[in-house]
Amino acid sequence: MNALLKASGLTKRYDGRGGCVDVDLDVYPGEVLCIVGESGSGKTTLLNALAIRTGVDSGALAYRTREGDTLDLLALNEPQKRLLSRTEWGFVHQNARDGLRRNVSAGANIGEPLMAIGARHYGRLRETASDWMTRVELDAARIDELPSAFSGGMQQRLQIARNLVTGPRLVFMDEPTAGLDVSVQARLLDLLRTLTSKLHLAAVIVTHDIGVARLLAHRLMVMKDGRVVESGLTDQVLDDPQHPYTQTLVASVLPV
Amino acid sequence: MSTHEAQAALSEGYNFAYLDEQTKRMIRRALLKAVAVPGHQVPFASREMPLPYGWGTGGLQVTSAIIGASDTLKVIDQGSDETTNAVNIRRFFARTAGVATTTRTADASIVQTRHRIPETPLTDAQIIVYQVPMPEPLYRLEPRVTECRKLHALADYGLINVKYYEDIVQHGSIATTYDYPVLVNDRYLMAPSPIPKFDNPKMHMSPALQLFGAGRERRIYAIPPYTKVKSLDFEDHPFSVQKWEHACALCGSRESFLDEMIVDDEGTRMFVCSDSDYCHSRRDDKEKEAAQ
Amino acid sequence: MNMTDEEAFATGDTLMLRACGIDKTFTLHQQGGARIHALAGVSLEVKRGECIVLAGASGAGKSALLRCMYGNYLATAGSIAVRDDSRPARYVSLTQATPHDIIRLRTTTLGYVSQFLRAIPRVSSLDLVAEPLITRGVDEDEARDRACALLERLNVPRRLWTLAPATFSGGEQQRVNIARGLIAAQPVLLLDEPTASLDAENRDVVAQLIVDARECGAAIVGIFHDSDTRERVATRIVHIDSSSLSNHDSQAGAVHTC
Numbered sequence: 001m002n003a004l005l006k007a008s009g010l011t012k013r014y015d016g017r018g019g020c021v022d023v024d025l026d027v028y029p030g031e032v033l034c035i036v037g038e039s040g041s042g043k044t045t046l047l048n049a050l051a052i053r054t055g056v057d058s059g060a061l062a063y064r065t066r067e068g069d070t071l072d073l074l075a076l077n078e079p080q081k082r083l084l085s086r087t088e089w090g091f092v093h094q095n096a097r098d099g100l101r102r103n104v105s106a107g108a109n110i111g112e113p114l115m116a117i118g119a120r121h122y123g124r125l126r127e128t129a130s131d132w133m134t135r136v137e138l139d140a141a142r143i144d145e146l147p148s149a150f151s152g153g154m155q156q157r158l159q160i161a162r163n164l165v166t167g168p169r170l171v172f173m174d175e176p177t178a179g180l181d182v183s184v185q186a187r188l189l190d191l192l193r194t195l196t197s198k199l200h201l202a203a204v205i206v207t208h209d210i211g212v213a214r215l216l217a218h219r220l221m222v223m224k225d226g227r228v229v230e231s232g233l234t235d236q237v238l239d240d241p242q243h244p245y246t247q248t249l250v251a252s253v254l255p256v
Numbered sequence: 257m258s259t260h261e262a263q264a265a266l267s268e269g270y271n272f273a274y275l276d277e278q279t280k281r282m283i284r285r286a287l288l289k290a291v292a293v294p295g296h297q298v299p300f301a302s303r304e305m306p307l308p309y310g311w312g313t314g315g316l317q318v319t320s321a322i323i324g325a326s327d328t329l330k331v332i333d334q335g336s337d338e339t340t341n342a343v344n345i346r347r348f349f350a351r352t353a354g355v356a357t358t359t360r361t362a363d364a365s366i367v368q369t370r371h372r373i374p375e376t377p378l379t380d381a382q383i384i385v386y387q388v389p390m391p392e393p394l395y396r397l398e399p400r401v402t403e404c405r406k407l408h409a410l411a412d413y414g415l416i417n418v419k420y421y422e423d424i425v426q427h428g429s430i431a432t433t434y435d436y437p438v439l440v441n442d443r444y445l446m447a448p449s450p451i452p453k454f455d456n457p458k459m460h461m462s463p464a465l466q467l468f469g470a471g472r473e474r475r476i477y478a479i480p481p482y483t484k485v486k487s488l489d490f491e492d493h494p495f496s497v498q499k500w501e502h503a504c505a506l507c508g509s510r511e512s513f514l515d516e517m518i519v520d521d522e523g524t525r526m527f528v529c530s531d532s533d534y535c536h537s538r539r540d541d542k543e544k545e546a547a548q
Numbered sequence: 549m550n551m552t553d554e555e556a557f558a559t560g561d562t563l564m565l566r567a568c569g570i571d572k573t574f575t576l577h578q579q580g581g582a583r584i585h586a587l588a589g590v591s592l593e594v595k596r597g598e599c600i601v602l603a604g605a606s607g608a609g610k611s612a613l614l615r616c617m618y619g620n621y622l623a624t625a626g627s628i629a630v631r632d633d634s635r636p637a638r639y640v641s642l643t644q645a646t647p648h649d650i651i652r653l654r655t656t657t658l659g660y661v662s663q664f665l666r667a668i669p670r671v672s673s674l675d676l677v678a679e680p681l682i683t684r685g686v687d688e689d690e691a692r693d694r695a696c697a698l699l700e701r702l703n704v705p706r707r708l709w710t711l712a713p714a715t716f717s718g719g720e721q722q723r724v725n726i727a728r729g730l731i732a733a734q735p736v737l738l739l740d741e742p743t744a745s746l747d748a749e750n751r752d753v754v755a756q757l758i759v760d761a762r763e764c765g766a767a768i769v770g771i772f773h774d775s776d777t778r779e780r781v782a783t784r785i786v787h788i789d790s791s792s793l794s795n796h797d798s799q800a801g802a803v804h805t806c
Contacts, residue, residue: 028651031651186669190671193668197682215669218647219647219648231647232647233620233647236621236622240615240620242575243577244577247576248577251578
């Protein structure tokens with residue numbers, strides 16, 4: 001399997017309603033895939049299913065590890081899931097609060113994933129944490145401050161650093177810029193763009209904002225009522241939308 | 257107290273050592289499981305004891321389940337045989353089991369303790385029973401019991417390291433000085449009960465059987481003899497024990513855990529061994545030497 | 549155009565891109581399903597060292613053809629094949645390719661300069677121009693040096709190099725766009741009105757760049773509205789005729805070569 005992550009016929013419903021239905025997708029190393037849809041489109045359910053944070057009703061999901069083995073993600077047990085999430089994946093929540101520990105310092109937050117996989121040298125943990133704070137454009141001198149001392153956009157950067165510190169190959173992001181001020185969003189998107197390209201990260205990003213997709217994604221998938229209505233290269237889907245819903249979506253973007 | 261004296265103190269109407277035989281069996285089964293999986297917390301059906309929760313009901317139940325007529329029992333509380341707690345528990349077993357009791361560590365077959373390990377090294381003919389208030393080492397970091405159980409099951413202990421990292425950030429060193437978590441047999445994270453970290457090294461490769469009982473929390477755990485017990489730390493902030501500038505004012509020891517006592521209204525201080533038996537023995541030995 | 553793609557790419561190795569019978573129809577669902585026909589039955593072959601200039605009336609579909617060849621538009625009918633010597637058949641079908649394969653094709657083979665600079669906001673023009681090299685694994689410093697050289701050649705003032713192009717003049721933006729599109733020297737170049745906003749001097753510079761690329765063996769398809777540039781760069785001119793778009797008779801070809 002060449003793809004990093006491959007889903008076939010993935011279905012997850014809630015009591016026979018909602019969720020996502022019969023989704024096929026693949027993600028390749030170094031490529032960013034954006035899943036775009038409005039509320040209720042099933043995009044968040046799909047993201048959680050792909051990241052095996054929730055079970056599925058039917059379908060197949062496979063992942064190619066660093067060593068080249070193909071894992072059946074739906075058949076993993078708890079320790080295997082945790083190991084995978086720790087060493088090869090990242091998950092950035094919409095709300096930084098959900099992705100950070102509020103009662104420990106910024107440095108501890110960034111260092112924790114490393115401690116969880118066995119890092120035991122205080123000095124080196126601190127160095128790594130400082131380095132990452134700088135990379136996400138946070139002042140490294142603030143390494144000992146609690147997350148609540150940072151603004152929303154900065155907390156999001158902290159969450160991103162925490163996710164990238166273990167060098168994951170695939171990062172899932174759930175509306176990473178929603179809820180932030182527009183100028184803060186812009187800077188965060190720039191950061192994400194730089195990081196995904198420099199680190200050759202594969203990413204699956206859920207967003208309702210087409211502008212985010214245009215900026216970050218190589219490929220785009222449009223969802224409506226739980227189904228994928230169109231998918232393809234970002235520039236192709238946005239410049240030559242085929243499906244009526246996609247055309248509506250593209251036409252609805254406010255011109256600057 | 258000799259066996260003979262104890263027999264005289266034996267009260268009517270109680271089963272041997274207070275608990276009924278079926279309960280003792282239940283506790284022994286839990287103990288066997290605990291010994292089979294060192295450091296792992298085994299739930300047990302904790303009974304109502306004539307002692308409030310928080311006063312050693314767990315230790316009491318463990319001792320009750322293992323004690324026999326020929327055993328000699330020592331009970332200490334913060335190293336002393338003479339505090340209220342120690343005296344009461346010792347008397348409890350005298351009344352309900354009629355066993356011999358002692359204050360000398362070397363003469364005991366079972367030592368029940370609150371918050372200290374005796375300075376005198378234990379032998380492979382001895383069992384030490386610890387009273388435990390909170391058996392879960394991750395309690396303060398992860399309040400959800402279900403999540404804690406998962407973490408233990410998956411040996412997912414990164415969280416405790418986060419706490420130590422924060423300690424070093426805030427205090428310059430790991431701030432925990434008692435109930436310092438240990439990794440048992442390279443597998444389970446365990447709360448050793450509120451013994452000072454000074455005592456942690458004594459748990460490593462001890463010839464004695466170490467049993468832990470938490471009555472209120474209903475958990476039993478154990479460290480079998482000669483088991484690896486390692487206190488957690490960072491590579492560049494290694495585990496270290498407390499040290500005093502003083503020697504014991506009574507026996508002159510520089511190796512034991514010292515209590516700081518304020519002896520008068522002027523605030524005069526005296527440092528004395530916390531382990532009363534140890535201090536006593538050393539003074540006796542000194543006197544004998546002086547006499548010779 | 550009777551050969552199969554396989555045969556066409558097998559004979560010799562100068563053929564780089566082959567489009568056969570391309571139709572493009574837009575269906576505007578928001579306008580009650582109105583259909584706009586942009587291309588009908590267009591075929592084209594592009595070889596190394598060629599620069600084909602598409603000519604024709606405005607709205608004739610020249611731009612649409614370029615976009616189909618880049619994978620930016622989905623052709624409604626027809627096929628587009630691009631040389632890929634790593635495959636046994638020595639070509640890959642763009643029209644049948646997965647998005648992932650098209651991404652790879654764009655990295656290795658297809659270059660595109662659009663008519664308007666769709667700049668990523670807040671990125672400096674120097675970084676914009678260096679980026680195609682960096683993503684292809686070129687060392688960052690070397691990429692920057694080459695970007696500087698190209699911007700210099702295109703007469704983009706040095707003081708603009710560290711600024712984002714959003715505030716530049718049309719001509720300056722276009723030159724940054726061209727630099728970004730040409731710097732990686734891809735084997736196939738698709739150029740959509742690259743000189744539209746430029747003055748004569750800069751048109752000249754761009755024309756020379758295109759000629760240089762052509763002489764290095766690039767296969768180029770371009771739309772140029774000014775005749776001077778056209779004359780300098782073209783090896784062949786192809787007329788796209790919009791008059792036959794009202795019917796879909798593929799025999800009508802809509803292509804005349806000269």
